[in-house]
Amino acid sequence: MDATQATDSVIATDATRANGAGDPAIVATGLTRRFGRTVAVDSVDLEIPRAKIYGFLGPNGCGKSTTFRMLCGLLTPTEGEVSVLGHSIPRDAEKLRPLIGYMTQQFSLYRDLSVRENLDFLGKVRGLSRRRRRERIEASLETYDLGRLARRRPENLSGGERQRLALAAAVLHEPPVLLLDEPTSAVDPRTRRGFWDSLFELIEHDVTILVSTHYMEEAERCHQLAILDRGRLVAEGEPKTLIGELAHTVLEVEGEHLGRLRQRIAELGIARSVAQLGNRLRVLLEPGDPDAAGLVGAAIAGSGASIAETRPGLEDVFVASTQSDRDL
Amino acid sequence: MRSLQRVFAVAGKEIRQLSRDRLTFGMIVGVPLIMIMLFGFAINLDVRNLRTGIVDEAGSQLSRQLVADLVATQVVEIVAREESVEALEAAMQRNEIVVGLHIPSDIERRLADPNRAAAQLLVDGTDPLIAGIAAGIVAMPFDARPSVAAPPPRTLFSARAFFNPEQRSAVMIVPGLIGVILTFTMVLFTAVAIVRERERGNLELLITTPVRTTELMVGKILPYIAIGLIQVTLILLVGALLFDVPVRGTLTDLYLASAVYIAAVLGIGLLISTIAKIQFQAFQLTFFVMMPSILLSGFMFPFDGMPTAAQYIAQVLPLTHFIVIVRGIVLKGAELADLLEPLRNLGIVFLVSMTLAVVRFRKRLD
Structure with a gap:
């Protein structure tokens, strides 16, 4: 670790952002966190590349937030090591503060200070000079379309406006690493889209972004994805690759009286999950049984429903890798 | 330089929030006014009728x-x-x-x-x-004894009440009341200061910034020292106008000593803030400080008459030392030089409570 830091500082004279460009931004090995007897995060290994959006996908309580908090030094790992941009955590946690922007799950800016006052306070606390502060605040108000809201207080802003403010505050000091903990849970899909556009803009400026989510459409936008379940890393890779590698077969059954069919399919004991979407049933079959589709066909025979194999999506990957109990 | 910028950033933010929080703002003025009226008029030691x-x-x-x-x-x-x-x-x-x-x-x-x-x-x-x-x-003398040749009644002592010859209770109570009011409002304000940020989620963001614990704590108490001195002014004014309470020492001495006292109670408030998890607990702990302060400090009952154990406990309470100081300056015309010992004790309370608060506060969530 020390050797890396030494090389880093030599190169740093040239261009800070370019140092060790090939190295991952964040490396975690055997990351574990226990709260009393419960294991929130269980020996997670991560290698997060620079200038990419890296997503954490998982059900509630899977350890996303805990992992996030350990990566930025807010929680001390019970076991394991974390290194962010060559700094080891928690030892160098204070040195890392200027290099990390953190957007909390709950809105955490001051509700009784105006948009501009909030940004100004953070700029001061982050040690930006008066000039840089003014420049950055003006630029942020412009970029995140907050100009006309500058005098308003967050208590009077909409969810989307608050979220833009929170992002503006997190990137005010232009950190090379940005952690976003379920950033779009309180906004509508259109706002979410705009939000992601601004994230991709940041990537252009070499920012490494970590984002946790439980929305599939959001997860699909990430360069890389880690799926967590009960504190364990159960899958990792590009969303496309993860979908391509899925060994499970997905069937779609279309017809009437799906409730009865659903039960019949479930009783076969070969489906990982059966979910109803309107007048269709999406059946995720356990891998390794070539006759499975035939069995489902037989089970619904005579009901008048049609059956077809369909392409798996990220949600199927998610369901296949996270639920050990069958959701039937 | 950056450190100072951060301290002032926190202090400035604190003042802004305060000026928008009508309830707290009302308490700054309302609590001293209500308490001085209550104590000044209702608690009357010159019993009549x-x-x-x-x-x-x-x-x-x-x-x-x-x-x-x-x-x-x-x-x-x-x-x-x-x-x-x-x-x-x-x-x-x-x-x-x-x-x-x-x-x-x-x-x-x-x-x-x-x-x-x-x-x-x-x-x-x-x-x-x-x-x-x-x-x-x-003990009332009664000499209407025309038929009896009794010797004139003899008295063993003649008492002179120094500093308050008319024995007016307002004069005895108002100076101590400065201390009581400051304890109440200052401890309460700072006790909720950090708890509130934790409750509203602000702390999670704040601890990801480079702000140091000491900077945060100092920034949080600075505005309240000013507010405390405003309250002192208010109490002195009402005391002088309504209850004719004199200030025999110099105002400079009084304000300097008050500032030291305010810092000490703010330190205790901050310490509470690092212990309490929610604002309600902060309120409870504040009363835990308030009650012994009023009862044991010598504000209500003479300090010398208390059992030794109570006197020891009272030493920990800043109000005990401030009562000596404030009665000394306001009523006896004492100077700071006469009051070095209680002043030093207040300084110790401040340093110990601040240090404990800084040590207890973690820039972590675990």
């Missing part, structure tokens, strides 16, 4: 003169005349009277005998103040 019942079995000129003398002191007010001592006791039980006077039929003979009391005073002992007043009545 105690409801008194009389049984006059003598019915003589002498007994009537005795009653008239008693009424003339204004300490008692005759509200009932009863036939028997039992009736007096019953009236006291019904809370119609708090003092009963029984003049026996043989009062003339009793007056002549120096070994016997002339009359009997029945006192409602449930109120310690009234019992004390009654002791004063017992």
Whole structure:
């Protein structure tokens, strides 16, 4: 670790952002966190590349937030090591503060200070000079379309406006690493889209972004994805690759009286999950049984429903890798 | 330089939020006003007009003169005349009277005998103040003894009340009240200061910034020192205008000493803030500091009369030391140089509580 830091500082004279460009931004090995007897995060290994959006996908309580908090030094790992941009955590946690922007799950800016006052306070606390502060605040108000809201207080802003403010505050000091903990849970899909556009803009400026989510459409936008379940890393890779590698077969059954069919399919004991979407049933079959589709066909025979194999999506990957109990 | 920028950033933010928080803002002015009115008017140690019942079995000129003398002191007010001592006791039980006077039929003979009391005073002992007043009545001289050649009454001591010759309670209470009000408001404000940020989620963001714990703590208490001094001014003004309380020492000394005291109570408030998880706990802990402060500091009861254990506990409370300082400066005209010991004690309370608060506060969530 020390050797890396030494090389880093030599190169740093040239261009800070370019140092060790090939190295991952964040490396975690055997990351574990226990709260009393419960294991929130269980020996997670991560290698997060620079200038990419890296997503954490998982059900509630899977350890996303805990992992996030350990990566930025807010929680001390019970076991394991974390290194962010060559700094080891928690030892160098204070040195890392200027290099990390953190957007909390709950809105955490001051509700009784105006948009501009909030940004100004953070700029001061982050040690930006008066000039840089003014420049950055003006630029942020412009970029995140907050100009006309500058005098308003967050208590009077909409969810989307608050979220833009929170992002503006997190990137005010232009950190090379940005952690976003379920950033779009309180906004509508259109706002979410705009939000992601601004994230991709940041990537252009070499920012490494970590984002946790439980929305599939959001997860699909990430360069890389880690799926967590009960504190364990159960899958990792590009969303496309993860979908391509899925060994499970997905069937779609279309017809009437799906409730009865659903039960019949479930009783076969070969489906990982059966979910109803309107007048269709999406059946995720356990891998390794070539006759499975035939069995489902037989089970619904005579009901008048049609059956077809369909392409798996990220949600199927998610369901296949996270639920050990069958959701039937 | 950056450190100072951060301290002022926190302090400035604190003032902004305060100016928008009407309830807290109201407390800054409202609590001192209400408390000084309550203590100044309601708590009156010069007791007058105690409801008194009389049984006059003598019915003589002498007994009537005795009653008239008693009424003339204004300490008692005759509200009932009863036939028997039992009736007096019953009236006291019904809370119609708090003092009963029984003049026996043989009062003339009793007056002549120096070994016997002339009359009997029945006192409602449930109120310690009234019992004390009654002791004063017992010592009342009564020289209307035309028929008796008794020696003129002798007194062993003559008492002079220094610094407050008229013995007005407002003069005794108002200076100490500065300390009580500051303890209440300052501890409360800072006790919720960090808890509130934790409750509202602000802390999670704040601890990801480079702000240091000490900078955060200092930034949080700076505005309140100013606010505390405003409260001191308010109390002194009301004290002077309504209750005629003088300031015999210099105002500079008083403000300097108050600033030290405010810092000490703010330190305790911050310490509470690092212990409490939610604002309600912060309130509870504040009262945990408030009650012993009022009772043990010497504000209500003389410090010297307390048991040794209570005196030790009182040493930890900043109000104990401030009462000495503030009464010294306001009433006795003392200077800071006369008050170095209590000032030093306040400094210790400040340093210890601040250090503990900084040590206890973690820039972590675990």
